Amino acid sequence: MNCLGLRFGDEMIIIDAGMGFPEETPFGVDISIPNFDFLEDYRHELIALVLTHGHEDHIGALAYLLRKFNIPVYGSRFTLALAEKRLEEFGMLDDVLLHRVRANDVIEIGTFKVEFIHASHSLVDCFSLAVKTPLGTIIHTGDYKIDDTPVIGAPYDLKTLKRIGDEGVLVLLGDSTNATVPGRTPSEQAVIPAFEEIFEQTTGRIFVSTFSSSMHRLQIVFDTARMFGRKVCVLGRSMQKNVEIADDQNLLQFDPNDVVTLSEARAMNDDEIVYLVTGSQGEVRAALWNLATGTYKGMEIDKGDTVVLSARIIPGNEKNISRLIGHLYKRGANIIEEKRRLIHVSGHASQEDIKIMVETARPRYLVPIHGEYRMLFRHKEYVKNHVPGYSDDNIFLIENGEVLEFDEYGGRILEKRELFKTFIDEESSEEIEYDIIRERRKLAYGGAVSLVVSIDRKTGELAGEPQIEFQGVAGVDPTNGFAGDARDAMSAAVSAMKSEHIADRNFLKEALRLALKRYIQQELGTKPVIVTTIVDV
Numbered sequence: 250m251n252c253l254g255l256r257f258g259d260e261m262i263i264i265d266a267g268m269g270f271p272e273e274t275p276f277g278v279d280i281s282i283p284n285f286d287f288l289e290d291y292r293h294e295l296i297a298l299v300l301t302h303g304h305e306d307h308i309g310a311l312a313y314l315l316r317k318f319n320i321p322v323y324g325s326r327f328t329l330a331l332a333e334k335r336l337e338e339f340g341m342l343d344d345v346l347l348h349r350v351r352a353n354d355v356i357e358i359g360t361f362k363v364e365f366i367h368a369s370h371s372l373v374d375c376f377s378l379a380v381k382t383p384l385g386t387i388i389h390t391g392d393y394k395i396d397d398t399p400v401i402g403a404p405y406d407l408k409t410l411k412r413i414g415d416e417g418v419l420v421l422l423g424d425s426t427n428a429t430v431p432g433r434t435p436s437e438q439a440v441i442p443a444f445e446e447i448f449e450q451t452t453g454r455i456f457v458s459t460f461s462s463s464m465h466r467l468q469i470v471f472d473t474a475r476m477f478g479r480k481v482c483v484l485g486r487s488m489q490k491n492v493e494i495a496d497d498q499n500l501l502q503f504d505p506n507d508v509v510t511l512s513e514a515r516a517m518n519d520d521e522i523v524y525l526v527t528g529s530q531g532e533v534r535a536a537l538w539n540l541a542t543g544t545y546k547g548m549e550i551d552k553g554d555t556v557v558l559s560a561r562i563i564p565g566n567e568k569n570i571s572r573l574i575g576h577l578y579k580r581g582a583n584i585i586e587e588k589r590r591l592i593h594v595s596g597h598a599s600q601e602d603i604k605i606m607v608e609t610a611r612p613r614y615l616v617p618i619h620g621e622y623r624m625l626f627r628h629k630e631y632v633k634n635h636v637p638g639y640s641d642d643n644i645f646l647i648e649n650g651e652v653l654e655f656d657e658y659g660g661r662i663l664e665k666r667e668l669f670k671t672f673i674d675e676e677s678s679e680e681i682e683y684d685i686i687r688e689r690r691k692l693a694y695g696g697a698v699s700l701v702v703s704i705d706r707k708t709g710e711l712a713g714e715p716q717i718e719f720q721g722v723a724g725v726d727p728t729n730g731f732a733g734d735a736r737d738a739m740s741a742a743v744s745a746m747k748s749e750h751i752a753d754r755n756f757l758k759e760a761l762r763l764a765l766k767r768y769i770q771q772e773l774g775t776k777p778v779i780v781t782t783i784v785d786v
């Protein structure tokens with residue numbers, strides 16, 4: 250859910266608007282975004298959204314932000330292509346102003362002068378930003394690693410970073426995702442030998458699963474396939490879409506004849522084909538899961554197949570991945586994971602990369618960003634201990650919602666604003682109110698009970714027995730007679746009521762709900778959601 254506001258005077262730009270994937274999934278919700286209500290106070294000051302790169306945790310909340318605050322968007326060609334895809338899904342493409350920028354462009358946005366620095370990362374066409382303000386320059390690294398030999402595009406542009414450093418940098422906001430990892434992050438090219446070995450040793454079909462955004466990795470699969478005389482078949486919607494966009498923009502290099510459709514692939518020999526598939530995190534709707542469980546149309550994974558899981562396990566996905574691997578083993582597939590072979594490298598700066606960043610930009614102040622508090626803390630500790638000139642005085646450890654203020658005297662944490670998450674329904678892409686999450690939570694823990702009571706219109710008395718149905722309530726089963734006892738208790742409750750109370754349907758409804766609630770709590774010790782309906786007959 251990366252999102253940062255940068256304000257000078259009465260103008261504010263937003264850097265990135267990402268979505269998050271909560272680890273403890275709250276009752277059927279897999280996606281969260283920042284609650285943008287806090288920006289209401291700045292509504293008339295917002296002048297632009299600047300995107301560092303196209304990963305979901307940086308652009309995923311774009312449409313929700315722009316729906317509330319329609320401001321112009323700046324980003325690279327590839328980032329904007331991904332952003333357009335999102336806006337299209339929301340039917341907003343025609344309403345949003347998108348400005349395409351290139352590395353080394355300097356764009357004036359109000360008081361701010363934003364210089365876009367080419368950054369290397371697991372994705373392509375990424376930026377670090379140098380935002381010049383009248384007070385000084387602020388560098389936002391975006392996600393980065395210092396890759397001297399990326400597969401696609403140029404190395405991290407340290408030359409420009411150094412020039413900006415020489416001109417003077419007030420604050421550096423630095424990626425902390427890998428701040429706990431010693432050494433340098435290996436180059437994207439580091440996985441090539443393992444891929445070549447795997448392709449050389451394998452005679453059966455190969456399935457490579459990686460993130461559909463890991464462009465360097467996709468290029469390596471295309472290159473290795475060509476080297477070993479295999480054609481590539483791309484499966485999974487996001488993978489197909491991203492390959493198409495990257496191909497349109499000449500970011501991926503492959504011969505169109507090297508890519509085949511599923512029906513063409515099926516007609517080929519096992520050693521002539523490699524499948525590039527989505528689902529490395531064990532996502533149950535993705536191609537790899539379906540291939541592993543026999544639910545992919547027209548194709549399944551079989552004995553003799555080799556599956557390469559070329560991605561890191563994102564925390565929270567361990568169980569799903571473990572289940573996926575179980576299914577693959579059952580089918581007799583050979584599985585290659587990153588623990589056993591160098592088939593994955595991170596896209597984020599490790600400690601030595603962070604050192605290069607800080608030493609090159611030489612900011613007066615450092616603010617670790619991106620990642621959990623543990624990582625921000627280690628970022629600070631590492632720089633304090635390994636880069637001269639940095640101490641508790643000029644490294645700010647801030648948490649979500651904290652406002653950091655700089656002026657000619659220095660910097661300080663001004664206040665902490667309370668920030669909220671907004672949950673998103675994956676099916677409809679709509680925001681889910683917090684009350685609904687609370688209700689789902691109650692349903693999940695207590696189950697549901699429906700009580701229907703019929704009242705005779707003429708006599709004002711109970712007509713027949715109340716009907717009670719239990720769903721997912723612990724302690725209730727058809728044989729233990731609890732349902733019958735509860736029904737009798739509700740009959741008694743109605744009989745004991747005064748006729749004027751029965752005549753007031755709203756009163757009756759609430760009184761019966763409370764009576765049933767108390768009864769169940771007393772007898773079973775649980776608190777299900779109770780729905781009461783009164784029917785006049």
Ligand SMILES: [Zn+2]
Pocket residue numbers: 302304370372392596
């Ligand atoms: Zn990223």
